[in-house]
Amino acid sequence: MMRAAVLVEPGRFEIEDRPIPKPGRGEALIKIARVGICGTDLHIFNGHYASDKLPLIPGHEFTGTIAAVGSDVVGLNVGSNAVVDMNIGCGxxxxxRRNEILNCPDMQQMGITMDGAFAEYMVVPARLVIPxxxxxPFDVLALTEPLACVVRAARKAQITFGQSVLVIGAGPIGNLHVQLLRTIGAAPIIVADISSDRVDMAVECGADIGVSDPAQLKQAVLDATDGRGVDVVIESVGHPGLYRTALSLIRKGGHLAAFGLTGPEEVLDLPILNTIxxxxxxxxxxxxxxxxxxDALTMLVHGRIQTEPFTSANYILxxxxxxxDTYPDRPADIKTQIVLAG
Structure with missing residues (x-):
């Protein structure tokens, strides 16, 4: 038997004993070691997302050890550490075929549309396991999935060296955006958040300019870009008003990278003529x-990301x-992880 944290209704977990699943053909059994709490997990916890899937075992930012493999699995060794791609497409x-799995008609996501990693063991498709x-350390490996999200955002926005970028939001993902931009060679990197502590942390991790007063943001952007506006704004909060702010701060010919999740009913008014x-x-x-x-795992393995700010807040299952419950009251904890083993 194993223990699992089941979100039985918004705002309430129950720890349950469940049989340890057995891997079938083409599957692997992962003994979970660390799971990061993602903003999506908080949305699910608060009843704002995937409530129709409850009861559910959330958790998708995870790492662990390969405990067993099913038939027809090659290239995976029992006992090896691994991370797992949480997005399951038909293949x-x-x-x-274009690596746009979220658009697959049969797409499933571990911990969101199906049971995830807040459990001692989890069966996953072997093709999604990355040794x-x-x-x-496991606490570093557990950052692979959130860093991969940031890698994809930079790839989609085609950010390159010498480009000015504003990151709106200095939470865990905003901080990773800043760090990745630094490795790419973007400059200057501006970060904005109403939390001065998180802004200061982002500056320590690589931002050139930090702004915690919204009233000062526009002038800070103009001062840093010779009055043009930034090449790229990454909205990493998910607030319609901040999307409007983002549009107002890109230069002519600039780019808005839409990253922060909003409610499904939220609409952004786009100035069509100016956009054209x-x-x-x-x-x-x-x-x-x-x-x-x-790519995210490779960067973590080779120390391209400062991980210390993400590994200090740990809770057992x-x-x-x-x-x-306490997550909103701990803004200094840039990332919280659940420890299950190792």
Whole structure:
């Protein structure tokens, strides 16, 4: 038997004993070691997302050890550490062939549309398991999935060296955006958040300019870009008003990277004529998948990301309710992880 944290209704977890699943053909059994709490998990916890899937075992930012494999599985060794791509597509449709798994008609996501990793064991498709070095700590490996989301966003926005970028939001994902932009060579990197502590942390992690007063943001952007506006704005909060702010701060010919999730009913008013005449662009991105996961893992293995700010807040599975209940009161904890093993 194993223990699992089941979200039985919005705001309430129950720890249940369940049989340890057995891997079937083409599957692998992962002994879970660490699981990060994602903003999506908080939306699910608060009843704002995937409520029709409850009761559910959430959790998709995870790492662990390969405990067993089913038949017809090659290339995976029992006992090896691994991370897992949480996005499951059919593997053969138009969108899957283009690594656009979220658009697959049969797409499933671990911990969102099906049971996830807030459990001691989990069976996953073996083709989505990525072996990881044994000498990289589990708390670092658990950052692979969120970093992959950021990798994909930068890839979709085609950000390159010397481009000015504003990141709106200095939470865990906003911080990772800043760090990845630094490795790409974007400059200057501006970060904005109403939390001065998180802004300061983002500056320590690589931002050139930090702004915590919304009234000062526009002038800070203009001062840093010779009055043009930034090449790219990444909205990483998910607030319609901030999307409008983002549009007002890109330069002519600039790009808005839509990343922060809003409610399904929210609409952004787009100035069509200006968008056409100024050749502005917008592209959405939210989840890393396929090669994004491999690239993110490689960056973590080779120390391209400062991980210390993300690994200090840890809770055991028995305290998962406390971890979620207190999350809004712990803004200094840039990332919270649930520890199950290792």
């Amino acid at each position: 053969h449709c138009y969108w899957c 990881a070095p044994d000498d990289v 005449l100024q050749e502005n662009s917008l592209k959405g991105s939210v989840a890393g998948m396929g090669q994004d996961m491999h 028995d305290d998962i309710q406390l971890a979620f």
